[in-house]
Amino acid sequence: MVPRSPSVNEELRRRSQVRLLDATVELIGEHGYEATTLADIADRAGAARGLVSYYFPGKRQLLQTAVHRLMHMELARGLEREPRPEGEGAGRELLARAIDAILGLARDRPRLMRTHMAGILTAEGFIQCPEQQRLAGLLRDTVTRYGSEDPETDYRLLRALLMGAVVAVLLPGAPMPPERLRAELFHRYGLDWELGLPPGEEPPDGSR
16 A cells, blocks of 8 residues: 555645534534533544544633634635625725624524633633634734734734624623624724625625
8 A cells, every 4th residue: 555645644634623623613503512522523523532632632622723713714705705895995895794704603603602702711711723823814914904004903902892792792691782783893993884794684695
């Protein structure tokens, strides 16, 4: 048998990790954090139990990576949706799409996002990972396109505002309507309500 090349091995590892991350999002969204075990995730992904521990130090790190990947994909999908923004107002449209993408996750995946935000507030806190860096890169590029003269600072502020909005949407017993929070964020950045994907509207390509 001819040994697999390093590139083939790397692609197989990437696919295994993607299956584990997808399974994590699915199972915790369905059953919650405590009711989901690493064995459950491995079974859903069709992977050996030991493979989960090989790639991720624990369930909390796995969850944060999985949710950051989901957020990155949803944000990228929203930013790249046709028609692609062009011209002078492109940066404002992109920022509106970014806000709508993150608020949309709080609306559409409340259990998953509530669990994610609760994990960030634990002793382990905010875990840096490649997926989080990809998400940060998209948000940083968005504020740059919006016209920021200090993208790093403004990215951190946008991240904090979005995290606060997600918590407010999901706060048990006292949730804020996503539409109200959207209005506040749009006012903060001087964005027209019609930009992005206003509540109740479907994107032109039919995807959410």
